[in-house]
Amino acid sequence: MNVSPSPRPIPPDDLRLSVAPMMDWTDTHCRVFHRLLAPHARLYTEMVHANAVIHGDRARLLAMDAGEHPLALQLGGSEPDLLGAAAKIGAAHGFDEINLNCGCPSDRVQAGRFGACLMREPQLVADSVAAMVESCDAPVTVKCRLGVDDDHDWDRFVAFIDTVAGAGCGMFVIHARNAWLQGLSPKENREVPPLRYDWAYRLKRERPHLQIVVNGGIATLDEATAHLAHADGAMLGRAAYHDPYLLHRLDVAWFGGELRTRSELLRAMRPYIEDQLARGVYLKHITRHLLGLFAGERGGRAFRQVLSEGAHKPGADWSLIERALEVTESFAGERVDAA
Known part of the structure; x- marks a missing residue:
């Protein structure tokens, strides 16, 4: 050929x-x-x-x-x-x-x-x-x-x-x-x-x-x-x-461009995640890819734990991700992305 x-x-x-x-x-x-x-x-x-x-x-x-x-x-x-x-x-x-x-x-x-x-x-x-x-x-x-x-x-x-x-x-x-x-x-x-x-x-x-x-x-x-x-x-x-x-x-x-915080980036995923949930996709199928976002950061383990324990439960939605972010930030005693 x-x-x-x-x-x-x-x-x-x-x-x-x-x-x-x-x-x-x-x-x-x-x-x-x-x-x-x-x-x-x-x-x-x-x-x-x-x-x-x-x-x-x-x-x-x-x-x-x-x-x-x-x-x-x-x-x-x-x-x-x-x-x-x-x-x-x-x-x-x-x-x-x-x-x-x-x-x-x-x-x-x-x-x-x-x-x-x-x-x-x-x-x-x-x-x-x-x-x-x-x-x-x-x-x-x-x-x-x-x-x-x-x-x-x-x-x-x-x-x-x-x-x-x-x-x-x-x-x-x-x-x-x-x-x-x-x-x-x-x-x-x-x-x-x-x-x-x-x-x-x-x-x-x-x-x-x-x-x-x-x-x-x-x-x-x-x-x-x-x-x-x-x-x-x-x-x-x-x-x-x-x-x-x-x-x-x-x-x-x-x-180039501006370095965005981890929290800001994750919150930018909200429209996509909510659209997928509306289509019948379970939250766990998306959040499994997010678990490493705070790797090496104070509060990173708490972030993974909240998502891992909650994402498989019936009705899990965006509020779980907000809770994971709040727990992560409070666990660190300050905003994880403050630096």
């Missing part, structure tokens, strides 16, 4: 800051919250298998709020025809990017012959990317690791990148660790294999025409900022979820 490269790069400002696709976490409620915190960040869905996009409940699987853009759909799968069809559906649904998962190491994903194990099949990934590029107008991108198991061969890694780039992928998110396919859980795979950011940096130096975003282990503003000297962007994963206020600090530091 003869396919020209992706017709246009992603705008640089849209790549500088992004939030990783995270299973069971980055649903539409989470993304609306993250968009509020970081107006300039690029957001990603949870991974959705191509088969599910084609045959499943699209209203649920592809749910998005109009304010989430720029928003990428991450697909899982290894059959080019199915991935092409799913990419076409995703682009028609309004996603700004279609991303192929070549980094997830879970047993379930391996059993389906997709995720990180695809790094051993660069031509299959290239064929999949080519089918996706041909079927839709949105940029097609890949999120991958440095290699799998004990494979620490730079030439093999860059050959994977070159093969896939030749099929029309112009942007790669590099989770700068290997994926260990045996012996480690998905959680351990995010922590145990050593980070090697230098490979991502070298890739950008040697392939400057590619857009390279660094992912993995980024936990502070200074760490994220340091990556911008070597790559096109930094992607936060667990840090964005467990300490979401970091996203806001990064957005303000990198793009």
